[in-house]
Amino acid sequence: MIKRIDHPRWRDRNKIQTEPVVELRGVSFAYDDRTVLTDIQLEIYPHDFYGIIGPNGSGKSTLLKLMLGLVTPDAGEVLLWGKPLTENTNRARVGYVPQKATAFNASFPATVAEVVATGRIGRRGLFARPNPQDREIVADCLERVGMADFAHRHIGQLSGGQQQRVFIAQALAGEPELLLLDEPTVGVDSEQQSLFYDLMTHLNHDLGLTIVMVSHDIGVVTERVNKLACVNGRLFYHGEVSLFKDRQTEILSRLYGQVVEVVYHHH
Amino acid sequence: MQQGFMQRALLAGIMVAVLCPTIGLFLVLRRLSMIGDTLAHVSLAGVAGGILAGVYPPVMALSFSVLAVLAIEKLRRTYQHYAELSIAIILSGAVGLAGILLSQKNSASSDLMSYLFGSIVAVNEQDLLILAAVMVIVTVTVAILYQPLFYITWQEEKARLSGLPVSTLNLVLLILAALVIASSLRIVGILLVSSLITLPVAASLQWARSFAHAFWLAQGYALTAVILGLALSYGFDWAPGGTIVLMAVTLLILTLLVKWLIRSWRRHGLSTSA
């Protein structure tokens, strides 16, 4: 269902770079008086497929919001491509699919193509009208997520998994270099979920997109990502997945405060 | 002479029918349809003030409602978590001010009735010029900013993240709404202008699967209501605002009825085939 298309716009990003795409230096953050994250130190490198796991309310979404500049740290700093967030004026370099993206007003009059086209606005600028190139990129992105046949369908009438893919196409339409996804597979059946991970792996491997993904499904995510961060107010682990797997039981029991049995899905 | 005023009324009506749902679609989908009513009441204060001060009332209504929009935005920042309070405050202020101004002797002229419920005979060249200017401003702005305005209506938070100046776009939308309402009140009337902003949109949302669909369909509904309404108003000498809005209500009810019939026919069709 998911087609592989190689596009020159993405291909030249496969250059080797050593500077981290995202860097958090001693970041702490509190909502009012409630401390959510303490002293977070992590680097995400180009071409990483980076997973973030942790219990509910552990600060995973907040971590993404810090990277997006939706919230500002109380201590420490957040760097994107080596620059503080405030100096990164080109917002289009980052694509974001928020948590519960599919929980919108289902009767809102909008088609798949109309939604994905909004992903171009950040690249094109406020006053520019859509041109043929924009339309071509929108069609490309829909093709890439396997939703080309649904371009003129009403977004509210699609399944959760299909809507999720539309939102990913919307993010891809901005030709991002970094893609942030917050629990994208919640409410998606296991077949769609497996297709979704195939798509992410394709974007990551073949297009060199740096992907950061929050997930609650430890079993699946550790099979697919190459780096992992375990968060619960502070970092319990961050680094290679292979090293995590060696100490998995110990890390998870500290992370969740109890022994956790990991469920692996095999397809 | 007879012909002349009917042509003017029709021309004004067509422009109003294009303007009201164009702005209305964005307001309704952003759950801001209350603003229409508020700005209409602000226009009432403006009209009363204009009659008193001897300034052309629609011009006064226009300046009052643009000022009200700026005040609403300012208040909205003060009451960040209670955005609708800012609308309520301006609505109260406008009604209070209108009440005082209308209680002054020379403002309670017969002219006022034509502003409250709209009038065909009252539409003059000056009104047409104001409407045409607003038409140009709204059409050009919406044509240029169509996608950004759609984006902030559909996903405001994401639009902000992608770097769009969301609060400026909001302000632009509200100023356009103020212009549309103040310029439409001559024909539809202050008390009914917000109906023409919401009813055609409500009917179009019953069918529309795309935003573009909703956009054109709402204008189709409004044009039908205005043309039928003006014909009735001319034929029976009823206030045009009233007949136009009644036509809009009728079209909405018919739409709901047809929808309901289609749905029950489908269900019936399914249950017999099963």
Ligand SMILES: Nc1ncnc2c1ncn2[C@@H]1O[C@H](COP(=O)(O)OP(=O)(O)O)[C@@H](O)[C@H]1O
């Ligand atoms: N806007 C907010 N205001 C106040 N507290 C918040 C807000 N958003 C999240 N929180 C709190 O911060 C903590 C971390 O939230 P979040 O980052 O969403 O966790 P996760 O995504 O890991 O479930 C939770 O306890 C949550 O209740």
Ligand SMILES: [Mg+2]
């Ligand atoms: Mg979360």
